[in-house]
Structure formats: structure tokens, C-alpha cells
Amino acid sequence: MRLLVVEDEEDLVESLRVGLVRSGYAVDTAPTVDTALEKLAVNDYDLVLLDLMLPDGDGFSVCREIRTAPGGPRILMLTARDRLADRVRGLDEGADDYLVKPFALPELLARIRALLRRDDGGTAVVEVGELRLDTARFEAFRGDRALQLTPKEFGVLHYLMTRPGEVIGAEELLEHVWDENADPFTNTVRVTVGSLRRKITGEDEPLIETVIRQGYRLKDAI
Amino acid sequence: MRLLVVEDEEDLVESLRVGLVRSGYAVDTAPTVDTALEKLAVNDYDLVLLDLMLPDGDGFSVCREIRTAPGGPRILMLTARDRLADRVRGLDEGADDYLVKPFALPELLARIRALLRRDDGGTAVVEVGELRLDTARFEAFRGDRALQLTPKEFGVLHYLMTRPGEVIGAEELLEHVWDENADPFTNTVRVTVGSLRRKITGEDEPLIETVIRQGYRLKDAI
DNA sequence: CAGGTGGTGACATTCCCTGGACAACGTCCA
DNA sequence: TGGACGTTGTCCAGGGAATGTCACCACCTG
Numbered sequence: 202m203r204l205l206v207v208e209d210e211e212d213l214v215e216s217l218r219v220g221l222v223r224s225g226y227a228v229d230t231a232p233t234v235d236t237a238l239e240k241l242a243v244n245d246y247d248l249v250l251l252d253l254m255l256p257d258g259d260g261f262s263v264c265r266e267i268r269t270a271p272g273g274p275r276i277l278m279l280t281a282r283d284r285l286a287d288r289v290r291g292l293d294e295g296a297d298d299y300l301v302k303p304f305a306l307p308e309l310l311a312r313i314r315a316l317l318r319r320d321d322g323g324t325a326v327v328e329v330g331e332l333r334l335d336t337a338r339f340e341a342f343r344g345d346r347a348l349q350l351t352p353k354e355f356g357v358l359h360y361l362m363t364r365p366g367e368v369i370g371a372e373e374l375l376e377h378v379w380d381e382n383a384d385p386f387t388n389t390v391r392v393t394v395g396s397l398r399r400k401i402t403g404e405d406e407p408l409i410e411t412v413i414r415q416g417y418r419l420k421d422a423i
Numbered sequence: 424m425r426l427l428v429v430e431d432e433e434d435l436v437e438s439l440r441v442g443l444v445r446s447g448y449a450v451d452t453a454p455t456v457d458t459a460l461e462k463l464a465v466n467d468y469d470l471v472l473l474d475l476m477l478p479d480g481d482g483f484s485v486c487r488e489i490r491t492a493p494g495g496p497r498i499l500m501l502t503a504r505d506r507l508a509d510r511v512r513g514l515d516e517g518a519d520d521y522l523v524k525p526f527a528l529p530e531l532l533a534r535i536r537a538l539l540r541r542d543d544g545g546t547a548v549v550e551v552g553e554l555r556l557d558t559a560r561f562e563a564f565r566g567d568r569a570l571q572l573t574p575k576e577f578g579v580l581h582y583l584m585t586r587p588g589e590v591i592g593a594e595e596l597l598e599h600v601w602d603e604n605a606d607p608f609t610n611t612v613r614v615t616v617g618s619l620r621r622k623i624t625g626e627d628e629p630l631i632e633t634v635i636r637q638g639y640r641l642k643d644a645i
Numbered sequence: 646c647a648g649g650t651g652g653t654g655a656c657a658t659t660c661c662c663t664g665g666a667c668a669a670c671g672t673c674c675a
Numbered sequence: 676t677g678g679a680c681g682t683t684g685t686c687c688a689g690g691g692a693a694t695g696t697c698a699c700c701a702c703c704t705g
Contacts, residue, residue, distance in 0.1 A: 301464055305598070308467050339590040339634050351661060352636045371683095388683090389663050395684060411683070413671065573650060593694095610694090611652055617695060635660065636693065 202317055202327075203227040203244070203363055207237040207263060208252040208279065217250070219380060220306045224336070226313075227360050227377040234258040238266060246274040247363075248316060251296070253280050261294050268295040275316040279304075329365045329421055332401070332408065334358065343401055343408075353378065354397040357390075361409070365421035368412045424539055424581065425449040425466070425599045429459040429485060430474040430501065439472070442528045447561070447574045447581065448535075449602040456480040460488055467598055468496040470538055475502050475513065483516050490517035497538040501526075533559075551587040552644025554623070554630065556580065565623055565630075575600065576619040579612075583631070587643035590634045 204221060208214050209232045221228045229244065231237035234257050241249070241263070249267065253260040260278065267273045278299035297316055300309060314325065325337035333342045334355075341348040341358060350358065356378040361369060371390045375383050383389075394417060398409045408420045426443060430436050431454045443450045451466065453459035456479050463471070463485070471489065475482040482500065489495045500513045500521040513521055519538050522531060536547055536558055547559040555564045556577075563570040563580060572580065578600040583591060593612045597605050605611075616639055620631045630642045 303464060305465055305467050311467075337589045338640065339637050353662075384664085387663070388665085391683065392663075392685080398684095413682070575651065606652085609652070610654085613694065614652080614696080633694070 202247045203229070204248050204250060204313075205237065205240055205244075205246045205274070206230045206250045207232075207234075207255070207260065208250065209233065209254075209256055210252075216306075217309075220310070221313075222356070222378065222380065224310055227363055232256070234260070234263055237263050241267065241274075248275045248277060248313060250313075251276055251278050253278060264294040264296060277309075277312060277316060327359065327362050329362045329419065330408070332358070332362060332419075334362060343403065343405070346403060348400050350397070350400065353393050354400070357393055357397055358401070361417065361419040365419050368415045368418045370416035373416070424469045424578065425451070425602065426470050426472060426535070427459065427462060427466070427468045427496070428452045428472045429454075429456075429477070429482065430472065431455065431476075431478055438528075439531075442532070443535075445574065446532055447578045449578065449600055451603045454478070456482070456485055459485050462603070463489065463496075466603065469599065470497040470499060470535060472535075473498055473500050473518070475500060483512065486513065486516040486518055499531075499534060499538060549581065549584050551584045551641065552630065554580075554584065554641075556584055565625065565627070568625060570622050572619070572622065575615050576622070579615055579619055580623070583639065583641040587641050590638045590640045592638035595638070 204226050206214060206217055206221075206228060208217070208230070211232075214230050214232070218228050218230065229240055229246070231240050232255075234255050237249075237251075240246075249263070251260045251263055264276060264278075267276060276296045276298075278296040279302055280299055281302055298312055300312060325335060327334040327336065331344045335341075336359065339355065341350050341355065357374060360374060360377050371394075372385075374390050374394070375385070375387070379389075394409065398407060401408050410418050410420065412418055424447075426448050428436060428439055428443075428450060430439070430452070433454075436452050436454070440450050440452065451462055451468075453462050454477075456477050459471075459473075471485070473482045473485055486498060486500075489498060498518040498520075500518040501524055502513065502521055503524055520534055522534060540547065540558075547557060549556040549558065553566045557563070558581065561577065563572050563577065579596060582596060582599050593616075594607075596612050596616075597607070597609070601611075616631065620629060623630050632640050632642065634640055
């Protein structure tokens with residue numbers, strides 16, 4: 202699942218990113234209305250965390266933009282406590298839910314799960330071909346075979362599974378699964394993908410292939 | 424399970440706190456509407472005990488605030504005897520149950536159990552695999568073997584049993600089983616889970632497993 | 646005062662991440 | 676075709692973070 206966090210307070214963004222990534226989401230961020238609209242045009246998000254107070258305007262325009270097309274991402278609004286009118290208006294403009302700042306991370310995670318669940322139809326389970334990932338139970342399977350994954354491997358696989366069949370570069374993995382301290386020249390992605398690939402493959406045929414100079418691709422079997 | 428007691432009579436608050444803590448609940452308190460709203464924003468409660476007569480307003484606003492978001496805590500209203508209209512209105516505003524003051528502690532405990540039970544499904548007895556928890560009698564069994572648990576251990580096990588098979592982080596346990604005075608950097612969760620795990624395991628195979636860097640998981644038997 | 650409970654800090658242990666070295670592979674071009 | 680060079684895969688060991696355990700203390704209760 203890929204999220205866009207539209208928020209300008211840097212500290213809040215960072216703690217959100219860490220918490221969300223830890224929960225297995227791929228996280229992009231945008232500090233302004235402009236960058237948010239740009240990223241929304243280019244990428245396909247599952248959910249947008251939208252602060253209403255932004256340096257170059259309010260979040261309502263983003264709301265409206267998202268709602269112009271059907272099948273867009275869910276919207277979870279973040280509002281200040283004393284802005285009851287904003288909350289009402291936000292829901293009118295098409296937000297799916299809102300949360301009042303300050304909030305507890307577990308509650309945010311719960312709401313996000315609740316919203317994303319509407320897509321999946323009930324569970325925290327992601328499936329691609331023979332692969333099945335249960336994010337609540339932190340379990341992974343290929344067919345009936347349970348995979349014993351470390352958190353990083355789990356995160357990488359989860360991210361790949363959000364966009365099956367697409368080529369995803371090592372840079373992008375580093376950006377989304379590792380945190381901001383990651384050395385951009387590290388080879389830890391190669392190592393992690395390597396061990397993940399070995400565990401997934403087992404006795405069967407490989408599911409993660411390398412597209413040279415481009416990145417990795419998860420086969421979305423039929 | 425973590426409760427918020429919204430009530431301004433200090434004596435009552437204290438006796439409630441004692442009674443509830445003895446039953447294995449984590450208890451926070453708020454004497455005013457304001458503090459209640461603050462704590463509700465920051466913490467993730469399972470149930471709110473709500474007095475309607477408060478120094479800075481009535482409890483209905485708290486009710487409404489809780490109900491604005493789905494998946495919030497249960498609400499158990501406390502009302503004066505002669506306020507039938509309040510009771511009706513309270514239920515309309517979203518309270519799950521009410522109790523007329525003065526009341527007997529055992530009855531309050533029974534109602535709380537009934538409300539919290541709605542998450543689980545049915546009776547005062549929670550069962551997961553070989554484990555059985557009688558929340559009314561405060562007894563725990565693995566198969567036929569009685570477990571001698573302390574209140575904290577009981578609380579942890581109860582919480583784990585509400586979501587069997589899911590990975591539950593130490594943070595979340597701290598949030599739901601401990602109260603607001605808990606040091607966020609404490610290792611008391613590790614210690615408590617450790618002793619609980621030893622008692623549950625006994626001679627058999629372990630039922631609480633650790634998912635490294637993520638939390639604990641209670642095996643839900645097949 | 647004795648016993649139980651729960652919290653703390655020190656320490657041991659386990660396990661994962663990561664950087665470095667190097668091998669294997671692909672690509673390009675003389 | 677073969678060598679140079681860049682890219683990717685693999686092994687390995689050190690460091691460090693997360694977890695488990697223990698001894699001890701503070702507090703409460705009967």
C-alpha cells in the first residue's frame with residue numbers, strides 16, 4: 202500500500218514516516234499543495250494523509266482534485282482541534298475520515314487500516330500470485346509454504362507486492378523501506394533482496410527477477 | 424483493557440480506580456470535559472466511564488466527540504437518578520449503556536465486562552485454543568491447568584486474546600494494559616510478558632512467541 | 646512483619662543489519 | 676573475440692539494537 206503524506210511540519214512528517222514504514226506502508230511525502238498535486242498526478246496512491254493547513258493554501262483543493270476522478274485514493278484529513286467547521290467542510294469535500302491533532306500513532310494506524318480495508322474487503326492480507334502476506338500477523342506464504350522473513354525482507358516484499366509486475370529500482374526500495382539514515386551507496390538492498398529472493402524461491406522457480414540497470418520486478422503470476 | 428474515568432467527585436474517582444485496577448484494568452482519570460477530550464485525543468481507550476454532570480459542561484459533547492470517529496471506545500454513562508431525560512438523550516448521543524448513581528461496584532464491573540465483551544463476541548469467558556479466561560472470576564486456564572496470574576499478567580493475556588494470532592507491539596501493550604503514568608521507555612512489558620509466557624508454557628510448548636522488532640503473537644490453535 | 650506485586654537497572658543473549666571484499670555476470674568497444 | 680568496466684550477487688564478520696533474565700527495591704496489604 203502506498204501513502205502520500207501531505208504535511209509541512211518536518212518533525213511530524215518524520216515520525217509519521219517512520220511509524221508508517223514500520224507498519225509496512227510505502228510512504229511519499231509532500232510539504233505543499235503544489236508538490237502534492239504533482240505527485241498525485243504521477244503516482245497511484247492508496248491513501249492520502251492530508252493536513253488542511255499548508256504554506257501555499259489549504260487542503261480542500263487537494264481534496265477536490267482527488268475527487269474529480271473516480272477510484273482515486275482514500276483521504277484521511279488531519280485537522281487542528283478547534284476547527285470544527287473545517288472538519289464538517291472536509292467531509293463535505295470528500296474526505297473519508299478525519300483525525301484531530303494531536304493524535305496517537307496507534308489510532309492513526311487503526312484508521313488507516315479501516316480505510317484501506319474498504320478496498321481489500323476485510324483483511325490485512327495482500328495477495329499476488331502464489332504469494333500471500335498477512336500484515337497484521339506478520340506472516341508470509343508462498344502457496345502453503347510459510348516464509349520466515351526478517352522485518353526488512355518483509356518490508357521489501359510488501360513494497361514489491363504493492364506494485365506487482367512493475368520494475369522498481371534499488372533507489373526506490375531504499376527510499377521506501379529504509380529510513381532516512383540509509384547510506385545512498387549501501388549495498389544492503391542487494392543483500393536483502395538476495396536473501397529474500399532465496400527464501401521465496403526455495404525449490405520452486407524464482408519470482409523476483411532483476412532487470413539490469415533498472416531494478417527488480419515481482420512476477421505477478423496469473 | 425484501558426479505561427478513562429470522566430468524573431469530578433474525587434472520592435468516587437478514587438474508589439472507582441481501586442476497584443477497576445483490582446479487576447485488571449488500566450485506569451486513567453479526567454475531572455473535566457477539557458481534560459477528557461485531551462486524553463481521548465492522545466490515548467487509545469477501550470471504554471469510557473462518563474459522568475454527565477461536569478464542572479465545565481456536560482458529558483454529551485464528549486459523547487459526540489467520541490462518536491465522530493468509527494471504532495472508538497465504548498461509552499458507559501453515569502447519571503443521577505432523577506434524570507430520565509438525560510439517559511434517553513445519552514443513548515441517542517451514542518452511549519452504549521448507562522448506570523444510575525449511586526451504584527454498586529459489582530454491577531458496574533458486570534456492565535463493563537458486558538460492554539468490552541462485544542469486541543470478543545459473547546460470554547464472560549474468552550477462549551483461544553487451549554487457553555481459557557474467565558474475566559468475571561479472574562481465572563485463567565491452559566487446558567485443565569489453572570494459571571496463577573497477577574493482575575498485570577492477566578491484563579496482558581486478556582488483551583492478547585482479543586486479537587489472537589496478530590502481532591501486537593510492546594508499545595500497544597503499554598498503551599492498553601498500563602495507564603498514563605507508565606514510562607514509555609520501561610522494560611516492564613518485557614518482564615511481564617516473560618513471566619506470563621513462563622506460566623503459560625509450563626511443561627508444554629510455548630504459546631506466546633516473539634516476532635522480533637514487531638511484537639508478540641499469541642498462537643491461535645488450529 | 647511477611648508475602649505478593651510490579652517497576653528498575655544491569656547484564657547476557659540472540660539476532661539482524663550493514664559495509665567490505667570479491668566473484669559472477671553483462672555490456673561495450675577496440 | 677577478448678578485455679575493460681560497470682553492475683549485480685554472495686559471503687562474512689563486527690557492531691549494535693532488541694529481547695530475555697535476574698537481583699533488588701518500593702509499595703501495599705493483611
